[in-house]
Amino acid sequence: MKVKYELIYNDGEARCGLLHTNRGRYETPMFMPVGTQATVKMLTKEELKACGSAIVLSNTYHLWLRPGEDVVAAAGGLHKFMNYDGPMLTDSGGFQVFSLADNRKIEEEGVHFKSHIDGSSLFLSPEKSMDIQQKLGADIAMCFDECPAYPSTYEYMKNSVDRTLRWAKRCKDVHNREDQSLFGIIQGGEYEDLRRYSALETVKMNFDGYAIGGTSVGEGKDVMYKMIDYAIAFLPEDKPRYLMGVGDPLDILEGVERGIDMFDCVMPTRIARHGNAFSRYGRMNLRNAKYKLDFTALEDNCDCYTCKNYTRSYIRHLLVANETLAGRLLSIHNIRFLIKLTEDIRESIKNKTFSTFKENFIKQYEGK
């Protein structure tokens, strides 16, 4: 089946809905943990489920290079390969071509570039991305798009948006997997009319959901919020809206306020591996000497496995002693933190108290 979005509550533009998928229905807004290489780094499916995970992401570009989409297909698809039985989403590879690969050469047909692993020459096109994603077999696939640098000139961006629209059409034309949804991606940089144009034209193609892309490529926060504002009014109410690559707690709040339903980001696991934890009082660096004799949990009211079982002192010791268990324990906490945030957000939308919730959260998080 294709995913179906059902709006349940709203509070202003903020929406609380149900996303019906091949693998159950899940409430939105949701945070989606990222399993770049068919693994949310260090964690098992049981740990993800215990964090309240619904959709988990994986990366087309990375899986294409290693182990290869045919290996994943031979395993019975991505879910079976990595043993995650919840819904999954694969990105198109477009962002990785932009952020990881060298010597990009963008043509109408697709993009020539060099592998970030061995420098070999590669070519990715809308058709190739669809072929790989259909073999991977996630529940949701993404159109292959160009993700331009920020800032780009208006002229460059206009051409890029048009090309991405043509690529979206080519994706839709070749995508035929009935059990996989296909989302279109809105681009257009910081240009209001291009975002509107991209949204209107993409929506005309009638995708199963819509993503706002190019919002985590170096622009400031205010610009990012505007990029959402410029597009979201033109997205249909009965389809899910996904803000790609965004997962900072404050950005989630700003996104929800504007009507976003889905978020993903590598941040919770990446900052974990560097010793950082989210908390409602802001980020904590657990390497700090002040935690040496601190035998309390990361957060006193957190229901995650880490907070129920380990102290700040122990996690600091693991970090100082270069023990990878630290990254694992912090990843669990950070993913749970963001998912719990979306749970609290949903509750506040149901109660029509989202703006108060947002205000209080930000005040506490920023220590004001």
Added chain:
Amino acid sequence: MKVKYELIYNDGEARCGLLHTNRGRYETPMFMPVGTQATVKMLTKEELKACGSAIVLSNTYHLWLRPGEDVVAAAGGLHKFMNYDGPMLTDSGGFQVFSLADNRKIEEEGVHFKSHIDGSSLFLSPEKSMDIQQKLGADIAMCFDECPAYPSTYEYMKNSVDRTLRWAKRCKDVHNREDQSLFGIIQGGEYEDLRRYSALETVKMNFDGYAIGGTSVGEGKDVMYKMIDYAIAFLPEDKPRYLMGVGDPLDILEGVERGIDMFDCVMPTRIARHGNAFSRYGRMNLRNAKYKLDFTALEDNCDCYTCKNYTRSYIRHLLVANETLAGRLLSIHNIRFLIKLTEDIRESIKNKTFSTFKENFIKQYEGK
């Protein structure tokens, strides 16, 4: 309480017994996973328990340097600090002084050496080791011994054994924690009369258990087995016997055949991080390309979490993509493999079929 050993079955010299500890009673022979820095690398207590773990080791030398024994004591001891509620054992630091530290200078009072972390000057003595171990608060502490290189001259070894005996006496004199057992360590290198002498003199001091040390410092397997033979006949039947630092499957079998009850080794987790798995057909290197499309479990009859949930193909992918989940999954399998081996050994001792079991295991393991 002090640990108590209760012999239940024997088959020749091979013994199956019960070790009564502060934290329950456990069958021997047992394999003890090593948590060098208060963590069995990458794993949680739930995973260790699911592997069938009983006693878990930790290292006095490492914990002394990081986070410091006073931090662990302030946490309420090692069990609480690392959140492992099963029995624990700390080594004395003697082996790490030998294997890790630089510029050792051995005196009657103790050993001067340099930290392997920052090169700072350190001094460890029997009294200091006892002080640290009593603060760490494991269920079993080990006497501070000298672990000489292999080979050492007879004269050097004779002096070393005498010093280790004097150090053992000093350890016993200052050790006063009633809820902690103290084990003596037999040294003597490959010299039969020194092993006998060390055993007889150590046993005279009446420790709660006895370890055979210096058996994993570079000597060959035949020499190691002789080191056991030379000492074990002089150890009392009613005390546990621990072969330090040994955990190769074949060595466990040889040790059990000679009457050993306890084994420990970092090998299962170390080889895991390098991509290797134990199997009853010998070791597997999961990086091997032949596993690329192998969607079977590491071992078809293994009851570990890894074998029940992941394929060789997936684990190979994680290794090739440098994902640390691979080391975690392989560590679980390897620890379970050794613990399962000891379970099967115990069963064979009960059935008086140990020698057949050993013969068949070796034949299969060595592919003959």
